[in-house]
Amino acid sequence: MSKRIIIFGAGGHAKTVVDTVEKAGIYEIAGLLDQRLSAGEQVYGCTVLGSDDWLASHAGTIDGAIVAIGDNWTRGLVVQGLKRKFPDLPFATAIHPSAQIARGARIGAGSVVMAGAVVNSDAIIGEHGILYPGTSVDHDSRIGSFVSFAPRCATGGNVTIGDYTAVAIGAVLIHGRTIGEHSVIGAGATVVSDVPPHSVAYGTPARVVRPRAAGERYL
Ligand SMILES: CC(=O)SCCNC(=O)CCNC(=O)[C@H](O)C(C)(C)COP(=O)(O)OP(=O)(O)OC[C@H]1O[C@@H](n2cnc3c(N)ncnc32)[C@H](O)[C@@H]1OP(=O)(O)O
Numbered sequence: 001m002s003k004r005i006i007i008f009g010a011g012g013h014a015k016t017v018v019d020t021v022e023k024a025g026i027y028e029i030a031g032l033l034d035q036r037l038s039a040g041e042q043v044y045g046c047t048v049l050g051s052d053d054w055l056a057s058h059a060g061t062i063d064g065a066i067v068a069i070g071d072n073w074t075r076g077l078v079v080q081g082l083k084r085k086f087p088d089l090p091f092a093t094a095i096h097p098s099a100q101i102a103r104g105a106r107i108g109a110g111s112v113v114m115a116g117a118v119v120n121s122d123a124i125i126g127e128h129g130i131l132y133p134g135t136s137v138d139h140d141s142r143i144g145s146f147v148s149f150a151p152r153c154a155t156g157g158n159v160t161i162g163d164y165t166a167v168a169i170g171a172v173l174i175h176g177r178t179i180g181e182h183s184v185i186g187a188g189a190t191v192v193s194d195v196p197p198h199s200v201a202y203g204t205p206a207r208v209v210r211p212r213a214a215g216e217r218y219l
Pocket of ligand 1: 168184185187203
């Protein structure tokens with residue numbers, strides 16, 4: 001019998017996670033948990049089961065969870081809350097069958113790698129990361145936890161990205177650069193220099209345009 005997981009969240013990002021999990025074919029989706037919706041509602045063919053209370057009474061029947069909330073900071077808060085309430089609940093990883101994970105590459109628990117994404121040789125993606133379709137993270141890169149890549153981002157080799165940083169759609173980072181934690185690299189940016197933590201940077205070449213507090217909105 002396949003392992004059963006629940007997905008936290010039922011919005012647009014959750015739909016992409018549902019699709020990735022279904023295509024990967026490793027886990028059965030027991031349902032979605034989202035306190036904004038009523039139990040019994042259907043989202044993308046999955047049943048909304050309720051909120052955390054449902055998990056408290058069904059924990060023994062569930063093999064894992066994925067938090068499918070696109071905003072990195074909010075996803076982090078939900079993951080931390082779950083770890084406190086359900087310390088034995090493992091986080092599942094979903095990798096679309098058309099994604100390519102090279103030799104030596106590692107994908108952290110709770111991370112989702114979508115269609116056509118590439119994680120090249122010995123690159124490491126931390127926990128609860130998101131690689132939207134067509135993103136490519138190249139060899140030996142070190143990507144922190146709660147980091148997101150929107151569609152079609154590309155890094156060269158040996159790039160380092162700190163926790164909670166968001167790389168927006170179509171951004172390109174040349175090899176060997178370091179992006180600090182809690183930063184946002186804007187849509188279409190070409191990063192040729194290091195970007196400090198807590199910064200918003202965009203443009204070609206990318207420049208830091210303003211500081212950024214942890215949790216500030218970017219979507
Ligand atoms: C599946 C999915 O949907 S995944 C999500 C996909 N979406 C994304 O990845 C987009 C995320 N958002 C971005 O990348 C944005 O560029 C941000 C958040 C980095 C910047 O947004 P803000 O700082 O709020 O910029 P704001 O909209 O206020 O614009 C300020 C100025 O900067 C310009 N600007 C904003 N973003 C960019 C950019 N990426 N590159 C160049 N210029 C930009 C604006 O045109 C504006 O210029 P103006 O003052 O001359 O009119």
